[in-house]
Amino acid sequence: MGSCHGHQMCAIAAPEVFGSDELGNATVLIAGDIPAELEGKARRAEANCPERAIIISE
């Protein structure tokens, strides 16, 4: 998350997947693959990050 500047728009789109550290920058809350039921939300987080800091790999 090198280019994360703490917009928190990822956590708004997918609160199950993204959280915040004590500086307000994003943290990933789940280890490994994103469960199928959260994939839509995670994709929305990717699409809403103004810094394009989130890249979900296949």
Add this chain to the structure above:
Amino acid sequence: MTDTRKPVESLLTDYDIFEPSFIANPYPGYSEIRESECPIAHTDRYQGSWLPTRYEDVVALAQEYEVFTSRGILVMPPPPGQAEGAYGGVAAPPITSDPPDHHWHRRLILPVFAPQAVAKYEQGTKDLCNALIDEFIDKGTADAAADYAQHIPVRVISTMLGVPFDMEEEFTDWVRGVLENMHDLERRKRSRQSIIEFFLAQVEDRKKNPRDNDLITELLNTEVEGKKVPIEYVLGVCNLMLVAGIDTTWSAIGSVMWHMAQHPEHRKQLRENDDLWPTAIEELLRVYAPVTMARIVDRDIEFQGCPMKAGDRVLMAFPAANRDPRQFENPDEVILDREHNRHVAFGSGIHRCAGSNLARLEVRVALQTWLERIPEFELVDPASVTWAGGQVHGPRSCMVKF
């Protein structure tokens, strides 16, 4: 007061961000520039500036901090004899800082504004909103901007800085003197001076009488690389909290109230669906993004075909970017459950708003509390709503009845 400004010949070559009709409603103008052959307009007014209007250009500018510096962030140069920077002599870190100092200037205040940290202001914000509503609910009418929105952020910031609510009027006046009335150079100078003097006294007081849970005391005790941070930094942060945290948020709350007064269907949607709030707040921030920032060009460059010179001023019109149809479908429409919303109301890149979690909380609580107590309301007269604009856009008077 009669308006002595000369009429705008063409928005593309002569825009005037302080022209009354542009202040009230800048969106048609932004759109005209955005869809023209030259989506980056230029004006010679107020000593000259460039105005990019496309999302892509605005974001590119915000990201290129080495070329587009934050030595000056106001859309008009300071009065003669004063240095650049939000307040000349006293800066407003981190907003007026450039790297390398920007990094620690920002790093130190981030924990104050993280989501977990601002959550503790929720109840207090709700209480103060309720107290404001108590004042007018029996009258059946109120000014949603001047009686409500205007008082919320200034009280939240006063709480954070540990200063009494009775400074509210002065704070509001100073902030407006600096941000909204910057073309009145005398007022701008006076306001700046008042802010410095007030916080210098506060800092002196905290040095003698340190307090618990107090931001100014905490900042005074902060060390960077083994050394206490300079007083100028502490003063600068106090200054910043006023200029970055008050006018901006109050304008956003005001615009949201103005919108809701005219859209019963949106009030209904929010009442019936609690899950809608997070996307709804982002959408309202997108459409009514209040803040435009400036940058100073560091060296001669060509940006998207525009020959920019060292020292030129460039406006980052986030409100224009947020309504670019290349980035947002039906950009002028408020869609409370909009899924794809990469808006830049809070900017982009290294300076992006550090206070956004607090701002979101204030906007949400202000609207939620109002809707709980006053579910149905409408504008008294749409034509009587007055606006501030230029660098910060929002209603200053907005009478509603209920």
